[in-house]
Structure formats: structure tokens, C-alpha cells
Amino acid sequence: MKARAFAYVRPRTLEEAHAAFAAADGDASFISGGQSLVPALAMRLQAPQVLVDLAGVDALRGVHLDGDVLRIGALTRHADALTDPLIRRHAPLLAAAAPFVAHPAIRNRGTLGGSVALADPASEFPAMMLAMGAEMEISGDAGLRRVPADEYFLDLYQTAIEPGEILVALHVPAAGPHACCAFDEMARRRGDYAMVGGGLMAERDGDALRAVRIALFSVGPTPVRARGAEAALEGRAPDADTIAAAQRALDGDIDPMDDAEVPAAMRRHLARVLLGRLIRKLEADQ
Amino acid sequence: MTVPAPGLVPLTLTVNGDEVARMVPPRTTLADFLRAELELTATHVGCEMGACGACLVLLDGVPVHACLVFAVQAEGQKVETVEGLVARGALARLQAAFHERNALQCGFCTPGMLVNAYALLERGDVPDREEIRDALSGNYCRCTGYEAIVDAIETAARAAQEESVG
Numbered sequence: 001m002k003a004r005a006f007a008y009v010r011p012r013t014l015e016e017a018h019a020a021f022a023a024a025d026g027d028a029s030f031i032s033g034g035q036s037l038v039p040a041l042a043m044r045l046q047a048p049q050v051l052v053d054l055a056g057v058d059a060l061r062g063v064h065l066d067g068d069v070l071r072i073g074a075l076t077r078h079a080d081a082l083t084d085p086l087i088r089r090h091a092p093l094l095a096a097a098a099p100f101v102a103h104p105a106i107r108n109r110g111t112l113g114g115s116v117a118l119a120d121p122a123s124e125f126p127a128m129m130l131a132m133g134a135e136m137e138i139s140g141d142a143g144l145r146r147v148p149a150d151e152y153f154l155d156l157y158q159t160a161i162e163p164g165e166i167l168v169a170l171h172v173p174a175a176g177p178h179a180c181c182a183f184d185e186m187a188r189r190r191g192d193y194a195m196v197g198g199g200l201m202a203e204r205d206g207d208a209l210r211a212v213r214i215a216l217f218s219v220g221p222t223p224v225r226a227r228g229a230e231a232a233l234e235g236r237a238p239d240a241d242t243i244a245a246a247q248r249a250l251d252g253d254i255d256p257m258d259d260a261e262v263p264a265a266m267r268r269h270l271a272r273v274l275l276g277r278l279i280r281k282l283e284a285d286q
Numbered sequence: 287m288t289v290p291a292p293g294l295v296p297l298t299l300t301v302n303g304d305e306v307a308r309m310v311p312p313r314t315t316l317a318d319f320l321r322a323e324l325e326l327t328a329t330h331v332g333c334e335m336g337a338c339g340a341c342l343v344l345l346d347g348v349p350v351h352a353c354l355v356f357a358v359q360a361e362g363q364k365v366e367t368v369e370g371l372v373a374r375g376a377l378a379r380l381q382a383a384f385h386e387r388n389a390l391q392c393g394f395c396t397p398g399m400l401v402n403a404y405a406l407l408e409r410g411d412v413p414d415r416e417e418i419r420d421a422l423s424g425n426y427c428r429c430t431g432y433e434a435i436v437d438a439i440e441t442a443a444r445a446a447q448e449e450s451v452g
Contacts, residue, residue, distance in 0.1 A: 001334040008295055008312035008358050031359075038315070038354045039335040051312060053359060079348070103424025105402065106336060108348040109355065191423045 003041035010053045014139045014166060017052055021164045024050040030166060032060075032075055035102070035110035036118050059139075060113065060168055063087060071137075072170040074113020078102070078125075081112065090174035093132055093199050096183035097124040103191045117167040119159045119222070122193040124185065126153065127223035130215035131181075131199035134172045140165040156221035178204045182281035185218075186270050194218045195262050196270040198226070200278045207237035214278070219254040219271055226253040229275055238279045246279070247272040299360045301326070302370030310357050317341040317352035320367060328368035328397045332426070339425035340394060342401040343367050349405045368397040371404060379442040380404065389438035391429035398425050403439045410450075412443040 007024075011017040021028045028050040031037050040046045054060055060075040063086045070090040081087050081098035088095045094112075101107055101115075101124050115125040116136065129136070129149040136147045138161055147160040154160065161167055175181070185197025198216040202209040212233045214226040228249035236242045256267040294309035301324060308323055315334075320326045320343070332338035334353045341352040344366040371377045380403050383389070390396045399422065406413055406421045413421070418436045427435060 002318075003313040005311060005313050007293075008356075010358075010361075034356070034359065035336060035351075035354055038356065041313075042315075042334055042353075051356075055359065099420075103339070104421055105339065105342055105349045105351055105424055106354075109345075109350045189423075190420065 001042050003038075004044060004047040006041075006048055007050045008053065009050060010056045012056050012058070014057060014059055014168070017054060017057055017166060018139070018141070018164065020050065020052045024048070026163055028052050030054055032114040033077065033109045033111040034114075035106050036114065036120070054166065060166075065090060065174060068174045068176075070172045070174050072112055072172060074111060074117070074167045074169055076112045078107035078110045078112065078115070079104075081125075082107075091132065091172045092175055092179075093128050093181040093183060093201055094125065094172070096181060097128050097199060100124055100183070100185050100187075100191075100194070100197070112170060113167045116170060117159065117161055119153055119157055121156060121221050121223065122218040124183075124194075124197060124199075124217065127197070127215040127217035128183070128199045129170060129172075130223045130225055131201050131213050132172050133201075133213055134170050136160070136167060137169040137171060138165050139168045144168065146171065150225065153222035175201075176203065180204055180209075180282050180285060182278045182285070184274055184277050184281060186274060196267055196274050198271075198274055198278060200282060202233070202282065205235075208235050209233050209238060209282075210235060214275070216254060216271060216274075219256045219267060224254055226250055226275070228253045233279070238283060243276055243279050247275055250275050295358050297358055297361055299357075299362060300364045302366055302373065312356060312358050314357050315353050316343065316345075316355040316357045316360055316365070319357035320352060320365070326367050326369050328372075330394055330397055332394065337424075337426070338395070339398040339402070339422075342398040342425075344371075344401060344405065349401050368400055371400070376404060379445050380407070380439065383438040383442040383445070384435070387434045387438040387441065389430060389434040390427075395425060395427045395429075399427070399435055403442070406439070407443050407446060410447075412440070412447055415440060 009020045029048040030052050032054050061073040064071045081094045119126045134149050152160045181201045183199045185194035187194045196218050200214045202212045212230045217223045229246040232246040232249040256264045258264045297310045298307045317331050320329045330340035332340035336351045336354045342349045343352045
């Protein structure tokens, strides 16, 4: 349970960080909070020649409102999602999800960028990027580019980030005056990985919901948009019939697999129950 | 930039108020550094993967798993361990309450419990039992069943508040 020996560099700029990766011929890992990477190194699931510590790169820091988009630097810690006034106000879904992420001491250290770059299919923040329609700002050879969440998650632990590229910031559309959101998950114990979880964003238009976005996690190799359920809710007041219709539609949105702990049929059932809870939470918050 | 050699790296940080400068292998975790290099063995190493909470220390004032931080990542930062907290009397009420309520048996998990409890009580109010349980959700205890630990932390919080009011 000890990492293999590696060299350590702490660049100050993105250019230096990319140069360090290139100098190691790609046999390097970037570290930010390290709450997933350090155990992976300790178990030797990864054994890079060089560890490139991004903690000193200022371009990855800070939370700013830029017009109607909230820019969240990749090094922003999970705990900041609970306390940062800009995140609480303009990205309330992140604040709602944060108490469910791991345990308090992990949240003190883990970073939002690290979580979204790793893209664990069972973790909360990557799926919330999908629910919020965020864009990921990525630094690579060609400079900076932005990838919408709908195009970012490719497969199990695979994202649009290419080897050697760095996730710089998360750009979240700021929640408007009529925005509402809900988060929930089902885990066997608090802080454990969820058997199923999800987030919902919408705009209120009288009794009706519009611009509905729902993303679920722990239901497949990537976070999943529940487009059928979104369509069933769109433009409607979320009464019992509409909720039931959305739950039926959800069956076509997800394709969970059997695993050792949770059979696929149980995950489908839990996802339907969760969707009902998300919608009712939304209404309770009105 | 050339490939750095995987040798020793200079590290300067503050541990329990004292500046410490050492050469360390980058792969050494903060937990191993504290225990083996500084002989501060109150920080316990259990699972080495951030699950058990026995290795919690304060890093720049907030609890983190010392097994999930490489020592080199703590460059220039302030580390406080149970030894430091005890030396400045910061754990006196918690220690008394743990003793009184039998909130430990083997004691392996206790340092991590104390670090988390200290950080929780630093807020200055009396947390409810649900908040205490949530704060301890990443701390395993295989002896006590947690009830006595929650009791002790609640008692220490009340004692602190009575003292500040009285």
C-alpha cells in the first residue's frame, strides 16, 4: 500500500505543467486534491514516473461570475461548494450535491476539477455538470477550448480530456430568478457511493416546468441525461400523472448493468423512485 | 523542462508550531512523514486509502487524511497533529469527556475522532447529534458502536458553551 517511487514537480503555470508532462513522455500524472489519485497510486493502479502537482497553478483557482456564467476554477475544493457564496447563489445544484460527496475530511481536500476530470460514474459532481449544462474548459497543445457537458463524458473514466491535457475550469450557466433544482441519492450508508443518484434543473413558468435537465449517476459507465423523463416533464405542472409518465419514460433513458451488489432491475426501480423524490423535492422548495 | 530525478525533495512546513525542514522522497505520505521522520505517532495509519479516518490531521486548520496527502504537497503549510492539540490544551474537554463516557476501547481510532471533534467544536455552538454523526461519518470505530463517542462530543460541546457563557 505504498506508491512506487516517482519524481515530483510543482509548476506555476499551465505552460510549465504541459512541459513537465511532455518531458516525461506522457508517463506522468497530474494531481490536484489527490483524494482519488493517492489511493490509486498507493494500490499501484497507477505508477507514473512523474507526479505533476497542479496546486501552484493560479490559472486553476478562483470562483468568478462573468456575465451569466459562473467560472469555477478546477482547484476549488468540494467543501467550497457548501460555503462559497457565489456557488451557493448561482450554482445551487452543486451546493445541494456537496453534502453527499464522500466525507467531510475528503471534501476539505478533494477538488471539483479533479472529480470532473476523473469522471467516476458513481460520483456526484460530474453528473451535476451534465444536469447544469456546464462547459469544461480544457488546456492542451492548441491552447484553451471548451467542451459542453453533453459531449464531455465519453465512456467509463473517459472524457474529452486527452492525455496531457488539463481541466482548467468549469463554466456553469448561472441559475436565473425562476430556476429551481433538486438533488438526491440512495446509498447504503451516508457517504458511500450511491446505488443511484441524480440532479434536476428547471425553470418555473407558473405551475409548469421548462428547460428541464435531469442527470443520473451510478446507472451506467458515464453520467446519463434522462431525456425521455425531461420531455415528459417539459411544459407541464408536475402533478402525480406527470410524475408517473416521467418515471415510465425514464426506463428508456438508462441501461444499467447487473453487478455484484445491485441487480439491474433494482437499479431501474431505485432510479424511478429517485426521480419521483427529485420532482417532489422541487415542489417542496417552492 | 527536463525530467526530474526521482530522488529526495526539500520540504519545509510547520508542524505543531515548529518549522520543520527535511529532504523527503516524494512518495512519502504526510502520515508516514509525521510518524517515521518526526516520530509523531499519535497520527495512526489504518487503511491508507482514506476510508477509516485514523490518520486525520489539521492541514491549514481543516481536517484532512494524512494518508491521502504526500508530504511534499504540504510544502509551506501548517500541520497540527493530536500531539500539538494536546500540548496547547485544545483537547482537554474532549479527552475528559471521552474518558468519562468510555468513548474508546482499543483507542486506535481515537486520534482521528478527536481531530474531527475538535474541528466541529471550533464552530463554537453545540452541534446536534445528527451533525456529530455526519462529522464522524468517515471515522471507523470497531469497538464502541459510536454511541459513546457521540455522547462524549456532545458533552464536551455543552461544557465549552457553559464555560463561555458562565
